[in-house]
Amino acid sequence: xxxxxxxxxxxxxxxxxxxxxxxxxxxxxxxxxxxxxxxxxxxxxxxxxxxxxxxxxxxxxxxxxxxxxxxxxxxxxxxxxxxxxxxxxxxxxxxxxxxxxxxxxxxxxxxxxxxxxxxxxxxxxxxxxxxxxxxxxxxxxxxxxxxxxxxxxxxxxxxxxxxxxxxxxxxxxxxxxxxxxxxxxxxxxxxxxxxxxxxxxxxxxxxxxxxxxxxxxxxxxxxxxxxxxxxxxxxxxxxxxxxxxxxxxxxxxxxxxxxxxxxxxxxxxxxxxxxxxxxxxxxxxxxxxxxxxxxxxxxxxxxxxxxxxx
Amino acid sequence: xxxxxxxxxxxxxxxxxxxxxxxxxxxxxxxxxxxxxxxxxxxxxxxxxxxxxxxxxxxxxxxxxxxxxxxxxxxxxxxxxxxxxxxx
Numbered sequence: 048x049x050x051x052x053x054x055x056x057x058x059x060x061x062x063x064x065x066x067x068x069x070x071x072x073x074x075x076x077x078x079x080x081x082x083x084x085x086x087x088x089x090x091x092x093x094x095x096x097x098x099x100x101x102x103x104x105x106x107x108x109x110x111x112x113x114x115x116x117x118x119x120x121x122x123x124x125x126x127x128x129x130x131x132x133x134x135x136x137x138x139x140x141x142x143x144x145x146x147x148x149x150x151x152x153x154x155x156x157x158x159x160x161x162x163x164x165x166x167x168x169x170x171x172x173x174x175x176x177x178x179x180x181x182x183x184x185x186x187x188x189x190x191x192x193x194x195x196x197x198x199x200x201x202x203x204x205x206x207x208x209x210x211x212x213x214x215x216x217x218x219x220x221x222x223x224x225x226x227x228x229x230x231x232x233x234x235x236x237x238x239x240x241x242x243x244x245x246x247x248x249x250x251x252x253x254x255x256x257x258x259x260x261x262x263x264x265x266x267x268x269x270x271x272x273x274x275x276x277x278x279x280x281x282x283x284x285x286x287x288x289x290x291x292x293x294x295x296x297x298x299x300x301x302x303x304x305x306x307x308x309x310x311x312x313x314x315x316x317x318x319x320x321x322x323x324x325x326x327x328x329x330x331x332x333x334x335x336x337x338x339x340x341x342x343x344x345x346x347x348x349x350x351x352x353x354x355x356x357x
Numbered sequence: 358x359x360x361x362x363x364x365x366x367x368x369x370x371x372x373x374x375x376x377x378x379x380x381x382x383x384x385x386x387x388x389x390x391x392x393x394x395x396x397x398x399x400x401x402x403x404x405x406x407x408x409x410x411x412x413x414x415x416x417x418x419x420x421x422x423x424x425x426x427x428x429x430x431x432x433x434x435x436x437x438x439x440x441x442x443x444x445x
Contacts, residue, residue, distance in 0.1 A: 243443055308424055
């Protein structure tokens with residue numbers, strides 16, 4: 048079965064939309080573009096006019112969030128809850144202090160040394176959120192970053208919207224390497240190349256898994272990184288220290304029921320360090336962990352590289 | 358041993374009632390105090406269980422734990438993929 052693909056840039060990353068029916072790819076693209084514009088307007092940390100920026104500047108006042116921002120906050124709080132705080136949305140100020148204070152394309156150049164202070168982030172329990180009224184209040188100084196779960200949520204929403212727009216067949220949406228699917232997959236499943244960098248072309252040599260539903264997400268310390276005063280920093284913050292993680296894994300890929308769940312688990316695996324293996328096994332989540340020296344570990348029901356299927 | 362008069366017995370029973378009431382009131386205050394501390398400690402939790410108005414995302418924002426996919430992935434045959442999962 049042939050698959051049609053449309054690609055472009057949005058949310059500071061690459062977007063790929065795949066449909067099993069080539070005639071439906073334009074409709075799918077339009078639906079995805081609309082969702083991504085709404086997510087950007089609601090959840091961007093780098094747009095002064097975004098809802099999230101206004102919330103982060105609300106100085107302790109309660110704000111009524113839009114349904115989309117409320118959903119993103121609920122998703123981020125769930126991530127914190129199910130990971131016991133390993134994935135915490137109150138890392139916004141820590142990310143900014145580490146130098147990630149602008150669109151990533153603007154921070155790549157070394158702008159000189161910075162001083163980092165170790166200390167726990169405020170913690171998700173500091174967020175006052177009522178899901179029914181969509182009222183949210185952050186203590187003064189607390190900044191949310193929804194970049195991790197927000198991107199995965201956008202992928203899930205976009206895949207659902209694209210599937211609705213196409214009416215039949217299957218859809219896959221990739222946002223910077225976080226993948227969500229909807230509908231009927233191609234024969235044999237969606238063929239996904241597993242890499243450490245989402246910019247690797249899918250026809251390159253490497254491990255390929257076949258996905259028949261759900262989502263895949265990869266978190267890595269090797270791609271979104273920058274230099275300050277000669278030191279290399281990256282964007283995955285350990286909420287316990289407020290600093291970029293320093294654990295044994297440089298990349299984690301997880302398959303789950305949704306892209307959000309896959310993303311939560313992949314990010315948690317990087318933060319949890321050695322404890323990640325048992326944590327993933329307990330949840331029966333297929334995962335692939337790459338050590339800092341390149342050693343690869345297949346966790347739980349991750350497909351056996353020798354068990355080739357057509 | 359001194360034999361208790363009815364007056365002595367009534368006084369003893371009244372003292373026992375006061376002690377029982379004091380113990381119950383103290384226990385109630387302790388429960389209320391601990392409950393308040395517990396509620397304050399978990400303030401970050403949502404105060405409602407109603408579903409999000411962004412209904413399409415309800416699967417992504419709910420659930421008590423992470424969910425594995427209904428069908429586990431399988432290994433692809435040798436050859437290329439159609440999309441890449443990686444860091445960004």
